[in-house]
Each structure stands twice: as structure tokens, then as C-alpha cells.
Amino acid sequence: MSNVHVIDHPLVQHKLTLMRRRDASTNSFRRLLGELAMLMTYEVTRDLPLQDIEVETPLELTTGKVMDGKKLVFVSILRAGTGILDGMLSVVPGARVGHIGLYRDPKTLTAVEYYFKMPGEMQERDIVVVDPMLATGNSAVAAVDRLKELGPKSIKFVCLLAAPEGVATLQQAHPDVPIYTAAIDRELDSHGYILPGLGDAGDRIFGTQ
Structure with missing residues (x-):
């Protein structure tokens, strides 16, 4: 866990608690995620x-x-990564943006890629991968696998919540990639959702089911 950074700033923890609430509206959830992402950006970019x-x-x-x-x-893992991406771009508007489209197979829980678009000359760039939830870790590993093929200078992974299982999976596959998160929750349920968690981040950001 030496390469895992839990951002425990009081403002980050306060906003995360408000986001966990079942009755938080789509508008409130989206706004809080943007604000929280801005705060996390300060820690993630500290050593640039x-x-x-x-x-x-x-x-x-x-x-x-x-x-x-x-x-x-x-680099935003679609679709839920967009919620963190918007907040980070508010702080670093000059950053380039890449997208990876991944969905989780409901039976195997493995990541399936359907989209990949990156800026050029990635060998000269530092990458911050964003996805609200590090659950099983399969999507994170698949994303980092693809990005390492481009030979970037560095890669970091940023999420809102992580499960111990996801942290272990990503660290085992890519021990050189630091993980930044606002909290590490208790465990995954049988469907691969984080407990206590906050539900499906993508659905809560976009108001879908």
C-alpha cells in the first residue's frame, strides 16, 4: 500500500460524505464530484x-x-471518468485529454475496450488516469496496459473510491503506478460494487439507471 495515497483533507471527506447520501440529486452529485476533483488535483499534481x-x-x-x-x-475512462475530468480541467485547463471506452462484462466482470483516442507524442507526457470507482480493478489494469504501450513518462491513477480488491489488483499488475483516492471502502459485493460505496457513479452523474 506504499504507493496508495488517501487524500484525507477535511473538505474532500466532507464532500465525499454528501455524495454518498442516497437522496443526493443528480445535480448535487455532479457538482460535488466536480468540486472534489478540483481539490484532489492539488495533491495529484504536487510533484509535477x-x-x-x-x-x-x-x-x-x-x-x-x-x-x-x-x-x-x-485520460478519462468512459463514461463515469468525465465527472472527475471536468473538475480537473477547471484547475489545469491547458492539459490535453485522452479517452478510453471500457465496459465491464456483467458475467465475467472483465473489461472490454470499445474506444481509444489519445493526444500525439505521448512519450513526452505525464498521464493521470481518472475513473470514479476502483472496484475490481480490471478496467484500471486494462487502461494502464494500453497506455503503457505508448511509452509515457509517467502514469498515475485517480479515483473517488477504491475497494481493497481493486487496489490489490492494480498494484499487482502495475506496482509503479501511484493510486490517489478519497477513501478505501470495506469490500466488493457479489456484483462487483463497492461497499458501502455510493452506488453506480455513472448513473448518479448522468441521471440514468
Whole structure:
């Protein structure tokens, strides 16, 4: 678990608790997820490199530090990853965006890919993969497998909630990929849902069933 980072900031935990509520509306759930994603972005990007540039203040010329957002790629696992992606882009609007379409086979719980679109020159980029739930871990492993084929500089995985089973699966397959999450819940049920969890994140974001 040394490569797992639980972001326990009070604001993150407060918003997560509100999202767990069964009676939270679609609008409320979506708004809270965006806000929580923005807060998590600060921790996820903490170690990104900076470069010095000259900037002219109203009083004099000085040197400041900036991050090259174009070297950062947020990769959303469709469809639920969109909820985290929007919040992160509010903080780092210059980041590039990739999409991976995966769905979970209801019988085997394995990930099936149906879409893959990435920016060019991925060898020069740092990747942050976003998906609200790290449940079985099969989708996360499938996504990282595909992304490693492109040879990026680094990969991180960001989720709202994780199950111990999902953490173990992703760490076993990719021990070099750090996991950032707001909470690690108790377990998975027989259908592969996180308990206590917050339900199906995609359905709650988009108001579907």
C-alpha cells in the first residue's frame, strides 16, 4: 500500500460524505464530484516539474515558476471518468485529454475496450488516469496496459473510491503506478460494487439507471 495515497483533507471527506447520501440529486452529485476533483488535483499534481520564466509585475521584472500543462494528459475512462475530468480541467485547463471506452462484462466482470483516442507524442507526457470507482480493478489494469504501450513518462491513477480488491489488483499488475483516492471502502459485493460505496457513479452523474 506504499504507493496508495488517501487524500484525507477535511473538505474532500466532507464532500465525499454528501455524495454518498442516497437522496443526493443528480445535480448535487455532479457538482460535488466536480468540486472534489478540483481539490484532489492539488495533491495529484504536487510533484509535477516546474520551469522558470520571466514575468513583469506592476513594479518590476522578476522570475516565477510555471507548470507546462500541455505535457500533462488527463485520460478519462468512459463514461463515469468525465465527472472527475471536468473538475480537473477547471484547475489545469491547458492539459490535453485522452479517452478510453471500457465496459465491464456483467458475467465475467472483465473489461472490454470499445474506444481509444489519445493526444500525439505521448512519450513526452505525464498521464493521470481518472475513473470514479476502483472496484475490481480490471478496467484500471486494462487502461494502464494500453497506455503503457505508448511509452509515457509517467502514469498515475485517480479515483473517488477504491475497494481493497481493486487496489490489490492494480498494484499487482502495475506496482509503479501511484493510486490517489478519497477513501478505501470495506469490500466488493457479489456484483462487483463497492461497499458501502455510493452506488453506480455513472448513473448518479448522468441521471440514468
